[in-house]
Amino acid sequence: MLLSLPFQPLEFEHTLLSVICAGLTCHLIFNRLEPRSLLHLVLLLAVPPSVLTVLVLPHTSGLSSAVPLTFALYISSLGTSVVLYRLSPFHPLAKYPGPMLCKVSKLWFAGVAMKGKQHLYYSELHQRFGDVVRIGPNELSFRDVKAIVPMMGSKGMPKGPWWDGRVPAQNREVRPLLALRNPEEHARRRRAWTRAFNTPALKDYEVLVDARVSQLVDILTTKIGTSVDLSQWLGWLTYDIMNDIMFSGGGDSMETEDRDISRLLGNAQPMALFLSHLPWTAEFYLRLPGVGRDLRAFRTYAAQRAFERKARGSHQKDVFYHLIDEAGLEATPPSSAQVTSDGGLAIVAGSETTSTTLSHAFFLLLCNPTAYRRLQAEVDDPKRDTWVPASQAHMPYLNAVINEALRLFPAVLSGSQRAPLIGSGGQIIGSHFVPEGTSAVVHTYSLHRQAENFSPFPDTFLPERWLAAKEQIALEPKIFGGKHEVIHNTAAFIPFSVGPSNCVGRNLAYQEMRMVVCTLMSKFDMRFEEGFDIDSWEENMLDYFVVQRGRLPVVLTARAS
Numbered sequence: 001m002l003l004s005l006p007f008q009p010l011e012f013e014h015t016l017l018s019v020i021c022a023g024l025t026c027h028l029i030f031n032r033l034e035p036r037s038l039l040h041l042v043l044l045l046a047v048p049p050s051v052l053t054v055l056v057l058p059h060t061s062g063l064s065s066a067v068p069l070t071f072a073l074y075i076s077s078l079g080t081s082v083v084l085y086r087l088s089p090f091h092p093l094a095k096y097p098g099p100m101l102c103k104v105s106k107l108w109f110a111g112v113a114m115k116g117k118q119h120l121y122y123s124e125l126h127q128r129f130g131d132v133v134r135i136g137p138n139e140l141s142f143r144d145v146k147a148i149v150p151m152m153g154s155k156g157m158p159k160g161p162w163w164d165g166r167v168p169a170q171n172r173e174v175r176p177l178l179a180l181r182n183p184e185e186h187a188r189r190r191r192a193w194t195r196a197f198n199t200p201a202l203k204d205y206e207v208l209v210d211a212r213v214s215q216l217v218d219i220l221t222t223k224i225g226t227s228v229d230l231s232q233w234l235g236w237l238t239y240d241i242m243n244d245i246m247f248s249g250g251g252d253s254m255e256t257e258d259r260d261i262s263r264l265l266g267n268a269q270p271m272a273l274f275l276s277h278l279p280w281t282a283e284f285y286l287r288l289p290g291v292g293r294d295l296r297a298f299r300t301y302a303a304q305r306a307f308e309r310k311a312r313g314s315h316q317k318d319v320f321y322h323l324i325d326e327a328g329l330e331a332t333p334p335s336s337a338q339v340t341s342d343g344g345l346a347i348v349a350g351s352e353t354t355s356t357t358l359s360h361a362f363f364l365l366l367c368n369p370t371a372y373r374r375l376q377a378e379v380d381d382p383k384r385d386t387w388v389p390a391s392q393a394h395m396p397y398l399n400a401v402i403n404e405a406l407r408l409f410p411a412v413l414s415g416s417q418r419a420p421l422i423g424s425g426g427q428i429i430g431s432h433f434v435p436e437g438t439s440a441v442v443h444t445y446s447l448h449r450q451a452e453n454f455s456p457f458p459d460t461f462l463p464e465r466w467l468a469a470k471e472q473i474a475l476e477p478k479i480f481g482g483k484h485e486v487i488h489n490t491a492a493f494i495p496f497s498v499g500p501s502n503c504v505g506r507n508l509a510y511q512e513m514r515m516v517v518c519t520l521m522s523k524f525d526m527r528f529e530e531g532f533d534i535d536s537w538e539e540n541m542l543d544y545f546v547v548q549r550g551r552l553p554v555v556l557t558a559r560a561s
């Protein structure tokens, strides 16, 4: 049935052409303006085909066929144009190699990432395509030490659009420090964090870490002879430590064996990673009913901690003291929402990373009895003040073990994305140019295992590579005595990232990890639970930006004091 229209209908071919042209124009607008907000997306994706339906209607049997036809034609012409452009030589990243599916849409990579093995996929792509790979239509991954400083150094690029997807839209105005893309705002907010982790502050935190490690020792002592999941206990330990350092208390996960917090965080991670890779989808996804419940529950939890701490006050200078600017050093005091957001960040950034690294270190030690014995000897050495954190900083084998664990399994396996500053035109990275509107990452896991940076045996746990040449030769003459070319490029070692946005908690993390390893090694002998499948550890390790770990079943025996 034809409806009567107030204008002369176009020829059918002209009608179709109009819809196709509208789809192509929409692509141009997307390309130029990169609209991301839900309103803009609806305006561009739904309004034009709805209006154009009026032109199609006279050529169809009614609205029920005109609407799907117009939408299908509009979206498919837009989609085809997008795909052809992304594969064409006119795309600014056209010269970079990569899988065709990655060039067409980031959906492919996001899908792979959700399985938790993106670090291996990045690594495989670098092995297939070389040091610079196009991992998305508008994104490059670098496995090149020369890219680090231009990308992340003081004249490098700010955080990339990744964070637009990771931080829920509703919370945009109170992003945590880690997710701030504006360099000036980041520098201003980071000042308080720097004060919270300076040398005197770290000294104040020593006693808090010490008390929690002693609590863990007491609990584990009651479990001697049975199998304990060391990974789980280290997770609870670092979580309680972070609550003490951040909010002067409030965490009791060791006491209660709290599985809720890991569940809240764990459940949200795969989707958070997907949204990071496809930031524009976050606008839609987070509006779906019932979605993001765990993430919101975690935010409520962090807000409660901050609220309780504010109400309670504190007799010591915790991180909250610095973030809320209780000393009144800043001209503009931070808002409560800002401090709550940063509080949540500290709990995740400070606990999961540290417990992951500690778990890897113990796993690697237990797989390598020689390394275990060498570390044990250093810890037991009566000439060293093993109990004094300042002395632990000078224990070569201890630090070598921690660094080697961080090299093989950096806690943030796949690095932190950067993108050229808006208005800058782009950024030169060595002999490459990263244009505005695109983004890039240095892939930490691949870089750390590159033979050009760490040789021989880049995939092998070899703490000795971190020692002075004389000790290396004395301990491992076959490896370091001249038979192999030895490469140890510390510039390529970036587990804490580099530059003005690097990990602000780096020194605390080292201090904490040394204290934990020294204490547990001196109190207990350890072995894997009978029948534990060593391969399962790496198989169960999932890269959701925050690493998820499997079980690390260990049987402890008390050591003579």
Ligand code: HEM
Pocket: 152, 177, 178, 179, 190, 193, 345, 346, 347, 349, 350, 351, 353, 354, 357, 410, 411, 412, 416, 495, 496, 497, 498, 500, 501, 502, 503, 504, 505, 506, 508, 509
């Ligand atoms: C082994 C332990 C740790 C590792 C491997 C690690 C690694 C990292 C990495 C890779 C980043 C991203 C930097 C970037 O975007 O370039 C980061 C950021 C951050 N980390 Fe850590 N981290 C660890 C422990 C800690 C601890 C104990 C804290 C204490 C609260 C902490 C607090 C932060 C904060 C606040 C940021 C955001 C810094 C910024 O954007 O300016 N981290 N960390």
